[in-house]
Amino acid sequence: MADDADVIVVGGGLAGLVAATEIADAGKRVIVVEQEGEQSLGGQAFWSLGGLFLVGTPEQRRLGIKDSYDLALQDWMGSAGFDRDEDLWPKRWAEAYVGFAAGEKRGWLRAMGHRIFPVVGWAERGGYDAMSHGNSVPRFHVSWGTGPGVVEPFERRAREAQASGYLTFHFRHRVDALTITNGTVDGITGSILEPDDVERGKSSSRKAIGDFALRAQAVIVASGGIGGNHDLVRQNWPKRLGEAPGNMISGVPEHVDGRMIGITEAAGARLINRDRMWHYVEGIRNWDPIWPGHGIRILPGPSSMWFDATGTRLPSPLFPGSDTLGQLQYIMRTGHDYSWFVLTQSIIKKEFALSGSEQNPDLTGKSWLMTAKRATNKGAPGPVEAFKTHGIDFVVRDNLADLVAGMNALAGSDLLQLEPLKAQIEARDREISNPYVKDTQVMNIHNARKYIGDRLIRTARPHRILDPAHGPLIAVKLNILTRKTLGGFETDLDARVFGRDGKIMPGLYAAGEAAGFGGGGMHGYRSLEGTFLGGCLFSGRNAGRAAAKAVG
Numbered sequence: 001m002a003d004d005a006d007v008i009v010v011g012g013g014l015a016g017l018v019a020a021t022e023i024a025d026a027g028k029r030v031i032v033v034e035q036e037g038e039q040s041l042g043g044q045a046f047w048s049l050g051g052l053f054l055v056g057t058p059e060q061r062r063l064g065i066k067d068s069y070d071l072a073l074q075d076w077m078g079s080a081g082f083d084r085d086e087d088l089w090p091k092r093w094a095e096a097y098v099g100f101a102a103g104e105k106r107g108w109l110r111a112m113g114h115r116i117f118p119v120v121g122w123a124e125r126g127g128y129d130a131m132s133h134g135n136s137v138p139r140f141h142v143s144w145g146t147g148p149g150v151v152e153p154f155e156r157r158a159r160e161a162q163a164s165g166y167l168t169f170h171f172r173h174r175v176d177a178l179t180i181t182n183g184t185v186d187g188i189t190g191s192i193l194e195p196d197d198v199e200r201g202k203s204s205s206r207k208a209i210g211d212f213a214l215r216a217q218a219v220i221v222a223s224g225g226i227g228g229n230h231d232l233v234r235q236n237w238p239k240r241l242g243e244a245p246g247n248m249i250s251g252v253p254e255h256v257d258g259r260m261i262g263i264t265e266a267a268g269a270r271l272i273n274r275d276r277m278w279h280y281v282e283g284i285r286n287w288d289p290i291w292p293g294h295g296i297r298i299l300p301g302p303s304s305m306w307f308d309a310t311g312t313r314l315p316s317p318l319f320p321g322s323d324t325l326g327q328l329q330y331i332m333r334t335g336h337d338y339s340w341f342v343l344t345q346s347i348i349k350k351e352f353a354l355s356g357s358e359q360n361p362d363l364t365g366k367s368w369l370m371t372a373k374r375a376t377n378k379g380a381p382g383p384v385e386a387f388k389t390h391g392i393d394f395v396v397r398d399n400l401a402d403l404v405a406g407m408n409a410l411a412g413s414d415l416l417q418l419e420p421l422k423a424q425i426e427a428r429d430r431e432i433s434n435p436y437v438k439d440t441q442v443m444n445i446h447n448a449r450k451y452i453g454d455r456l457i458r459t460a461r462p463h464r465i466l467d468p469a470h471g472p473l474i475a476v477k478l479n480i481l482t483r484k485t486l487g488g489f490e491t492d493l494d495a496r497v498f499g500r501d502g503k504i505m506p507g508l509y510a511a512g513e514a515a516g517f518g519g520g521g522m523h524g525y526r527s528l529e530g531t532f533l534g535g536c537l538f539s540g541r542n543a544g545r546a547a548a549k550a551v552g
């Protein structure tokens, strides 16, 4: 039987688009098979903030940040904590990926028209020693145009390849199985789903109206992770993080269902590090949801006080923006699956950013005028103020007694008591008068403000939480929000998938989140942030180039 293309790519998210465009550019014929409609092209990346981990860039240098491959690799390894035999390929991917982020990544994107917002963000700041978790310096480069600004160059290239006949899209085609002939993966079979013009991000119909089969010399699985499937998240939840949360909200659309991971595993591929996941602890329920259980992650600056469900302050260094996994571990050990920020209007105005392209219309719309208003506006950015007004996880009051009463009412419990909470806030507030202090969170605030980017748009001037001049007081109930899958299919640096027998499965490649963003888990246990889109770019590119070469 003749092949339908040289290569089939499963998934039209960022990793799939990157792989497919590399294949088409190499003069090979590629089919992209995507279960969603054409309106959802780009997958999760469209919804993303477009934050990219980059090292030693002109943007960093202009802000006085001295960064290097060595420093970034030290941070990466400290965060990853590779400690297993199956970390062999993930570790090799990590080294190669940090090299990419410190090397050609920015220039490669720039040549395709991608641009970066000039203030570099500082995510995952750690707070332990130099060899442990965290970014020593700011590295989170937000794409001008956010997620759509990252997808755009690849969609454009894909459309050009489509016009010249090298690339074909099969939308509403859901892959149900891989076909293997004489030990080589040589195609896919699946169901044709009924047409559905549902808006991007909303759940689409899963009604099958037919079958299909396609053949090629190679298949690249770029089908994303499991974050939209809470049953799978719970199934893979590791004991070291305590009990799986009873309540979770979804940081990803429903199509991030992990189904294709099961299908690829059933075909013999080796899935590793499935217990490593990257879920956030600052999730808020979306008052204007797009997908089921839609949650938004707050990207917090360093000043909010953080309390567990019983009102005990999280210990140092678990401050906002320091160590996502450490915070998750701590919170889940409290026996409750939520926690609280307590802050002021001055803090929310300067320090709350919301992750998601639709939550940042100024950056997504590439409007300098609107973006500049972040610095000059009296209130927080429009979408943040909208959450403060409509979001069910927000309590806004003029005094602490009323705030605590509102928090208890929201939680449906009486776990919080005014006096102990007040004592902790007053103690912290007494530390504000001097620039040298004992409280490590306040020290952190002073440290952050030494970085001009934080001083300008991310870190409020230190003030007392209970100072009415900075009010009203705000409490935010923080939920666990599912997002990323750090484990995935074990691959070599050409993205060729290993089988359970430890041998390469001929014809099979994996990229993006399905490959744990490279090799089966290049992040190890923790991410430095902005590493996921970049992981799709790097692994998609490697997979596409290698498959194009292999098919001759």
Ligand SMILES: Cc1cc2nc3c(=O)[nH]c(=O)nc-3n(C[C@H](O)[C@H](O)[C@H](O)COP(=O)(O)OP(=O)(O)OC[C@H]3O[C@@H](n4cnc5c(N)ncnc54)[C@H](O)[C@@H]3O)c2cc1C
Pocket: 010, 011, 012, 013, 014, 015, 016, 033, 034, 035, 036, 042, 043, 044, 045, 046, 047, 048, 049, 050, 051, 052, 173, 174, 175, 176, 222, 223, 224, 225, 251, 252, 253, 255, 256, 259, 260, 355, 356, 357, 484, 511, 512, 513, 514, 529, 530, 531, 532, 533, 534, 536
């Ligand atoms: C709100 C939000 C904010 C984010 N912000 C950032 C950020 O700032 N920086 C960063 O680095 N990362 C960020 N991320 C993460 C990043 O966007 C994703 O990890 C990444 O885009 C995943 O890309 P992917 O191509 O691997 O998978 P996906 O985007 O999930 O694409 C996979 C595609 O495969 C399709 N598919 C699955 N199974 C099948 C099947 N059986 N048959 C056919 N098709 C199938 C799916 O429908 C989907 O379209 C964010 C994510 C979200 C949701």
